Amino acid sequence: MTDSPLTCKRILCFVGDIYEDLELWYPKLRLQEAGAEVVLAGPEAGQKYDGKHGYPCVSDAAISEMNSADFDGVICPGGFMPDKLRRDPKVLSLIAEFHAAGKLVAAICHGGWMPISAKVYDGVRVTGSPGIKDDLINAGAIWEDASVVVDRHFVSSRKPDDLPDFCTGMLQVLEG
Numbered sequence: 001m002t003d004s005p006l007t008c009k010r011i012l013c014f015v016g017d018i019y020e021d022l023e024l025w026y027p028k029l030r031l032q033e034a035g036a037e038v039v040l041a042g043p044e045a046g047q048k049y050d051g052k053h054g055y056p057c058v059s060d061a062a063i064s065e066m067n068s069a070d071f072d073g074v075i076c077p078g079g080f081m082p083d084k085l086r087r088d089p090k091v092l093s094l095i096a097e098f099h100a101a102g103k104l105v106a107a108i109c110h111g112g113w114m115p116i117s118a119k120v121y122d123g124v125r126v127t128g129s130p131g132i133k134d135d136l137i138n139a140g141a142i143w144e145d146a147s148v149v150v151d152r153h154f155v156s157s158r159k160p161d162d163l164p165d166f167c168t169g170m171l172q173v174l175e176g
Contacts, residue, residue, distance in 0.1 A: 005174075006031060006036035009073075010037045010039065011031055011036050011074070012074045014082075017049050019049060020079035020111075023078045024057060027166065027167055042063065043088070052079045068103070076108070078107075086118075087117075092117055106173075110128070112129070116135055124151050127144050128158060150169045150172060
């Protein structure tokens with residue numbers, strides 16, 4: 001797939017127990033289809049994590065071993081997983097580094113909790129699950145109720161039904 005738009009792009013995607021199945025798999029497969037390499041990083045490398053709806057995912061790598069310089073962007077899927085991962089200092093430092101470098105920071109549904117805790121949303125237009133709307137606003141974000149919001153290198157969406165628009169937004173940012 002040498003002529004694909006995202007050939008040579010590498011994307012980091014977080015995974016952990018009780019991730020939202022579609023919010024991980026749909027973007028992973030869509031970005032791979034466009035030629036990108038997607039690395040699934042969880043608390044442990046080679047560990048099986050179960051999705052909210054029971055779909056398993058085996059991590060490619062450990063979050064602790066990831067380096068933002070090796071990637072062109074990061075995806076923060078939702079589910080219950082973000083509430084645990086946002087407590088990991090390495091997750092937060094990675095997200096902050098992606099932001100500082102102007103690289104893709106994409107979050108869907110409750111995945112927005114991770115960029116909130118990384119303190120990168122101040123003044124950023126975003127959307128997310130209505131359940132974290134107040135958290136987003138309290139973090140300084142500018143809330144919009146839309147299927148996707150793209151603000152510079154930030155892409156956000158509300159729920160699994162928004163995944164086509166979420167992926168389109170990520171592709172726009174990654175293709176420059």
